[in-house]
Amino acid sequence: MAIQDDIKSAIAEVLPGLSCVIGWGAGPEPLRAAPLFMRDAADVEKFTAGFLAVNNPALFLPALKGAKVGLVVKGCDARSVGQLVAENLVKREEVHLIGYPCRGIIDMDKTAAALEGRCEPGEVKGLREEDGDIVLDTPGGEVRLAKTDVAADKCARCRYPNAESADVFVGEKIAPVVERDDYADLAAFENMELDARKAFWEMEMSRCIRCYACRNSCPLCVCRDHCVAASREPHWLTQADGVRDKLFFQLIHATHLAGRCTGCGECERACPVGIPLLTLKRAFSRQVEGLFGYTAGLDQGMPPLLTFKLEEPAIKEREW
């Protein structure tokens, strides 16, 4: 992988001026990489990019404020950084972005589905990339899967595969997968009857274990250690094991992300019990994009719900 070596060179070049560079390295098993914090040349050697570069490194930025940090970013990761910068949560001059053309990342749940009947993803012993495919070494022999079949949903609607805001861009920029996000997934979801949607969320949320991986994996969650989820002043949520409290937490998170969410999907990926949390956030994003034409992570300035216009041409108020 020539590009991987090029990225390594780019990292090595800037690393001396930075406290660290965050990218991806080997994970606990063949199908999973892990966030990699590179501090010296030996660390840089461990760097891997590509189909397994799943984690959004922007997540770690706010906690590292005060020191200049390098990030290797996919297009979607760069949007998270962009939004953090727009909201003054991170100083742009404290971040050095190394971009590369991202051709999509793996989705473990889709991989599990593709492997069903053969093995679990956790039994895969090896992986190699060939053209547009991944070839998996499974207990029952090699299995070849098309990347597009097991790539994350967000990759199929990727508008910004190249981190346009990068300080250094390694490789050739590639064309976006789609020109615009038509929110077809939401439209399909909303083909269900209203009551069926309610029942869907109740059922999904009943699996929630309140681990808050969704929240802690969200690069734009600002409250961090002061989340209302466990506070009594204000006391929005009880600690009872009820669907309503669990769903309400998701509404809190989605509301706080309204107009700010860049759709990186880390919340949904992090959820150990597979609740489709991004759907809620995308419902807000669809609204905000439609009404205010604001694209989180790309547009400058405060997110639309933290500002206003005297006239709101897109808001059609109801007549009485």
Place this chain on the structure above:
Amino acid sequence: MRIGVFICHCGSNIAGTVDCASVASVASTYPDVAYATDIMYACAEPGQDAIIAAIKEHRLTGVVVASCTPRMHEPTFRKTVERAGLNRYMFEMANIREHVSWIGKDMEANTNKASELVRMAVSKLRLNRELKPKSFPVTKRLLVVGGGVAGIQAALDAADAGLEVLMVEKQPTIGGKMAKLDKTFPTVDCSSCILGPRMVDVAQHPNITLYAYSEVESISGYVGNFDVKIRKKAAYVDWSKCTGCGLCTEKCPSKKSYDRFNEGVGPTTAIIIPFPQAIPKKASIEREYCRQFNTGKCGVCAKVCPTGAINYEMQDEFIDAKVGGIVAATGYDLMDWTVYQEYGGGRYPDVVTSLQYERMLSASGPTGGHIKRPSDGEEPKDVVFIQCVGSRDVSIGRPYCSGFCCMYTAKQAILTKDHIPDSHSYVFYMDIRSPGKGYDEFTRRVQEEYQARYIRGRVSMVYPKGKKLIVRGADTLMGTQVEVEADLVVLAVGAEAAKGAPHLAEKLRISYDSYGFFMEGHPKLRPVETNTAGVFLAGACQGLKDIPSSVAQGSAAAAKALALLSRDMLDSDPQIAAVNVNRCVGCRKCIEVCPFKAIQEIDLRGQPKAEVIETVCQGCGLCNATCPQGAIQLSHFTDNQLLAEVEALCRF
């Protein structure tokens, strides 16, 4: 907590459609309720005494009164509980009159709803905390916006009492509409003779600073300490040099300018002094008519000015001032009567407005006090007055009565006879509204002594016939059609809120009604206050009124402002936002949205945190709704308090 609940009957106002005893009995089962009773009139002295007695007897620590709207009596009952030794914020009201008993007659539903509202109030009260106001110093200076008779009165009264006053007037002269009037009803005394000296008083008063040809650009701050930015519009004449000699106005070659002061009765020059008694008596250039500005060639005024006051380069100037209170006295304007096609829609020169007619009657007006037809300068013999042009007309969205037209029409009919003894006046009217002191007698005099012919009916059409105008209308008393051949038609054009009034209201953060008139605090009990502390109303900006009423309200506004600004310190409202620094992450979102810049970032042991500037916070709670982790809470309307109310209403 030990809560006492008092369900007020308000005589039969509430008890007529709410079973108050039953509400009290249900309320006694609510959490922390130690005592609940119904009471005939909670706000009356025996009612308040009963509350105080109950607080003492039952050792209550909080009180709920279910009665009328808190906008009415919350302050009353807060004082009551305070007298009994409780903190005034350990009190909640349930509005079971305006929101229950007065809007439906279903006793069962009303009683149930009243119980629910009491449950909400109890739920909230359980989370109330004692709040204590802080005091802050007051800027002893009053801003009066508008230099008409109401504003003049307010300014002089306040200044006479020793208060510093800033007066802002958007025209180059003060005096307002009254300065344009020839005479006033019902005494028919000379308008400028009574107003003129008061205008001079304003100019000469050591406590009054006058900003004429100026407008309020912006207002921030709060009661006791408003920050006002005044835009002093460029007059292109340096008023510190201008002596008001008038030489420039004589020499100005641009003699076709619209004469604003004279309602366009005659043309005027591009550089003007509005009228001889103008205060300040200073010249100003109307840019749109000035040759210098339009062609770049002229400069006559600059050449003739003996003091070199003309300055074509002049820019608008901004003045920042701090004031403790504000009186809005922005008056009214005439509506655009040309919507009435039946009166010619402005096409016939001999159809004039009543205010134009005043200028014709005035000895200092463009006609020198001679009534002349605009079309040919001839003296009219038959003058028709049409009343209610734009008043009481639902079809054009003006259902209200302008209030003073009946009276000035009568006055103008009298003056017509005085000016032209062989003239005949005809007055088309809907009803004669003359409820003031000496008013009805006046309207009788014009008919009986001055032989004005009053015709009760509407005019359906005015059209020219030769040199005359035919006024065709109905006489509803006779049940006949009438046609009058008129030489001049005078329209009693209805008044409306001053242009730009809503805009000023937005700056003052006060409400206005659908017609643009400013809302008083209470229609009966707080007629000059607004719901924004420190902002008072005087004159027609609050609702149309005649000169005596405007003057009275000007004095009233001054009295209110004096009461406010006579204090050295004011208590701040403690219902403001507060930051829990332990929870604040310093994300600045509250700072971003605060409309009052009342939140600042501080450094707490190396961590950025938000801090509320207590005297600047107005208590809107926008920050509270914005803070994702709820670290900033609006006291008395905290998340938990609102959640308690919501939960009291929820099924699960």
Place this chain on the structure above:
Amino acid sequence: MSVLKEKELRVIGFLCNWCSYGGADTAGVGRFAQPTDLRIVRVPCSGRINPLFVLKALLGGADGVLVSGCHPRDCHYAEGNFYARRRLEVLKGFLPVLGIDPRRFEYTWVSASEGQRWQHVVTTFTANIHALGPASFSPEARELQILNAAAR
């Protein structure tokens, strides 16, 4: 909340103190008859209304939620309702993904002088909610109820 069975539905209103609460008062003073379903929570400003209060109410079993503030530009606090307008409009469009009929939530502007308009708003909104019927958001889905019953 104990609403009158068969007669009333649970309708919660959040009204700003300066305009709409005053408008509701004006309607009362004018004896403008209104349905009895609505319960009003008084807040200083529509900008105080976190959309989460609305969601809390809807998840808590409210059949309808109505927010009313000052007309744009008339906010007592100058800007609160401008923020409210954006946040509440966004919220309204979000509700369907949860399976909540967006018609169960409305926001509007009523000034303190508009008693008749308030009467009209309340009457119309309450009628709309009655047309929609009681909200079916249950604390637990049917399937879950079965599951939980089994677990007892």
Place this chain on the structure above:
Amino acid sequence: MVMSTDTAKKFVSFEALPDFLAQLAQGACVYAPRRENKAVVYRPWSPGDNVEFAARPTESCKHVIFPRSEELFSFTRGGEGENPDDSSLILQEASEPGPAVIFGALSCDARGFLAFDPVYDGCGTGGKARDVYYLKRRAITTLVVRTCKTPLNTCFCTWVGGGPASSEGADALMTEIGNGLLFEAVSDKGAALLQSLPDASAEQGAEATASREAAQGRFPQPADIKAAPGSLRALFDSAPFWEKQTAQCLYCGACTYLCPTCYCFNITDESNGIRGVRLRSWDNCMSPLFTLETSGHNPRPAKFNRLKNRVGHKFSYYPKIHSGRFSCCGCGRCIKSCPSSVDIRKIVLDAIKEAANV
């Protein structure tokens, strides 16, 4: 779990399984792994449900005995209405839990309860502070575990004394053979549960034994982590080591809440005026709130403090007071479901290596 009956082997064909489960469900709530969208979770089984045997459950089954949020009792406050001066509190115990069966759990899940048992049975208090809520549910729950056929990459039960067919902590073990399941009771409760089943043939028994042995062979050789307790204690003050290990951690609670051995809880009162309940709900040592004190001081302010505690507790502090038993059953869920790919095995091994170098 003392054996008092012969290890009678029983057999149920997959075809007859639903009937057997239905029979069990008459006397108890039967929890079985079920696939729900992208997760496999333990759900109350009802006729018609499939039991998921292919994919391993995402969560552990600890919540059946240690609910995520459990009502301990409810309270009603006096002092209202008729008698406002009454300041009493009326307590009412939570309703008694009913008998439960966990069917088809993993053997590591059962071993997880072995970490719970001494803690909740009053260890260190001479049996005085016994947790009646836990013990009650533990006593009336019958746990049927299954033999794992293959390991996942994240499995390390063998490191901590377990294995694919361990029945420790369970009441019965089942092993898939041919067209059905072979059951062996390992406790009285287990025997009682299985008594209605037909006995298995000797061939079936042998087949199961062979299958278990084959599985055992597929599982990884245990790493030597005997030094872990001492190493972790030695590294207690080595902040740089822990900071490095923790850099990628996002300190959510996925690891602890999926862990079969994590037993920490929090207690809150949720009250709505007159009535309220006292809840015991899972708590998570990775959260900063876990040790946050009322003063605002937090003895474990940084995530490395907390991860150090989690690893230290499992592999050093717990074994020190519980006869060397690790508070870890090696299920690997904390690795498999970690959104940030934190690997506790690597931390333990790195710690041993690091301590050796110190």
